[in-house]
Amino acid sequence: MQLSLEQASALCRMAALGAGASDETARSIAAAAIAAEAEGNKAVGLSHYIDYLEALEAGRIHGKAEPVITRPALAIYLSDAQGGAAHTGFDRAFEDLAKTARLFGVAIFSQKNAYTAGALGYFTGRLAEQGLVSFAATNGPAVLAGSGSTKPVYCTNPMSFACPQAGGPPLIIDQSSSATAFVNIRKAAADGKAIPEGWALDADGNPTTEATSAMKGALLAFGGARGANIALMVEVLAAGLSGANWSLDAPWFSGGPDSPGTGLFVLAIEPKLLDPGFETRMRGQIDRLDRRYGVHIPGLSKASATEKAATRGITVSKEIIERIADFAERHKG
Template sequence: MQLSLEQASALCRMAALGAGASDETARSIATAAIAAEAEGNKAVGLSHYIDYLEALEAGRINGKAEPAISRPALAIYLSDARGGAAHTGFDRIAEDLAKTARLFGVAIFSQKNAYTAGALGYFTGRLAEQGLVAFGATNGPAVLAGSGSTKPVYCTNPMSFACPAADGPPLIIDQSSSATAFVNIRKAAADGKAIPEGWALDNAGNPTTDPAAAMKGALLAFGGQRGANIALMVEVLAAGLSGANWSLDAPWFTGGPDNPGTGLFILAIEPKLLDPDFEKRMKDQLARLNRRYGVHIPGVSKATATEKAAARGITVSKDIVERIADFAERHKR
C-alpha cells in the first residue's frame, strides 16, 4: 500500500493512542518509526512499530509514563523513563541538550528504565542536523554471546555516531555490535530463509544458519572478540552509567508484562569550539573519500530516501498497515 508520510504518521499516532499511549508518547514513537521507514530502515520501521503497539497493550511500555528528568551537573541530563518509551525523555530535552552542548562544548543524556530504542541513529542524527557531533549507545535483552561465551550475555548493543557536513546531509553511522540486528534474524525466521554462517549459534553453542535455532541460541559479535568487547563497552555506557538493567537482567521486549528497563547514552559535542571550519572540512573529506576512493558514506543514501519518501510517500505491506490500523480503530471506539 502507498501512504504519504502524513498519512502514515497519523495512522501510527492513532494506533498508539488506541494501544494506551498518551498523546506525547504516541507522537514520539510514531515520529521515530516513520523516520526509520522513510530512510529505508524497514527492520525498525513500521514492522517493528507493531512490537511497540503490542508492548503498550500488554503493559511492557507504560504509555502514560512521565519521565523524571534531573540535571545533576550543568552538562548532564539524567532521565528515568519509568517504564515508558525511550524516545519521550529525549524528546523533552533535545533542544536543551543541544543548547547546553553549544554553551559548554559537551553535553550528556543518560536514561534508564525504558523500552528498546529502535533506530539509534534517529537520536544522534537529530543532533548532527543541529551542527553537533554525537555518539549514542543503547542496550536491551541479552541475545549476543560475549567473548569466549556461547550463551547470550549482551543485547545487540547498537552504537551510533553522527556529525554535520557543510551543505549536505550529516554523516550517520548506526550499527549493532552483533554481526546483524536481531530483527533481521526474526524476519529470516518468519520468511523461512536461512541466515549466513557466522551470524549465530544454536542453544548447544554450535554454529547455525537456521534463524529459528539462532533465536533460541545466541547471536555472534562482528569481528569476533573485538566486536564482543565493543558490545561490553556499549553495555557500560548505556546500562552501567545510567543504572539501567544489564542485558542479562532485562525482560524480553516481545513477551510478558515487564518493561526491559534498558539504558540510553547520548553524548553531544560542539565542534565549532574545537575547529570553526569543522563542517567544511568534513564536507571536503567525505567528498574526497567518496569520489576518489569509492568509500561509501553512511547517511547520504538515507537522506536521499527520506527526500523521496517526503515527495512520493512510502510503500508498506497491506498486512502491516492492517495490523496498525486495527489498533487505531480501538482509539476511535
C-alpha cells in the same frame, strides 16, 4: 499500499493512542518509526512499530509514563523513563541538550528504565542536524554471546555516530555489535529462510544457519572478540552509567508484562568550539572519500531516500497497515 508521510504519521499516532499511549508518547514513537521507514530502514520502521503497539497493550511500555529528568551537573541530563518509551525523555530534553552542548562544548543524556530504542541513528542524526557531533549507545535483552562465551550476555548493543557537514546531509553511522541485527534473525525465522554462517549459535553453542535454532541460542558479535568487547563497552555506557538493567537482567521486549528497563547514552559535542571550520572541512573530506576513493558514506543514501519519501510517500505492505489500523480503530471506538 502507498501512504504519504503525513498519512502514515497520523495512522501510527492514532494506533499508539488506541494501544494506550499518551499523546506525547504516541507522537514520539510514531515520529521515530516514520523516520526509519522513510529512510529505507524497514527492519525498525513500521513492521517494528507493531512491537511497540503490542508492548503498549501488554504494559511492557507504560504508555502514560512521565519521564523524570534531572541535572546532576550542568552538562548532564539524567532521565528515568519510568517504564515508558525511550524517545519521550529524549524528546523532552532535546532542545536543552543541544543548547547545553553549544554552551559548554559537550552535553550528556543518560536514561534508564525504558523500552528498546529502535533506530539509534534517529537520536544522533537529529543532533547532527543541529550542527553537533554525537555518539549514542543503547542496550536491551540478552541475545549476543560474549567473548569466550556461547550463551547470550549482551543485547545486539548498537552504537551510532553522527556529524554535520556544510551544505549536505550529516554522516550517520548506526550499527550493532552483533554480526546482524536481531530483527533480521527473527524475519528469517518467520520466512523459513536460512541465515549466513557466522551470525549465530544454536542452544548447544554450535554454529548454525537455521534461524529458528539461532532464536533459541545466541547471536555472534562482528569481528569475534573485538566486536564482543565493543558490546561490553556499549553495555557499560548505556546500562552501567545510567543504572538501567544489564542485558542479562532485562525482560524480553516482545513478551510478558515487564519493561526491559534498558539504558540509553547520548553524547553531544559542539565542534565549532574546537574548529570553527569543522563543517566545511568535513564536507571536503566526505567529498574526497566518496568521489576519489569510492568510499561509502553512511547516512547520505538514507537522506536521499527520506527526501524522496517526503514527496512520493512510502510503500508498506497491506498486512502491516491493517495491523496498525486495528489499533487505531480502538482509539476511534
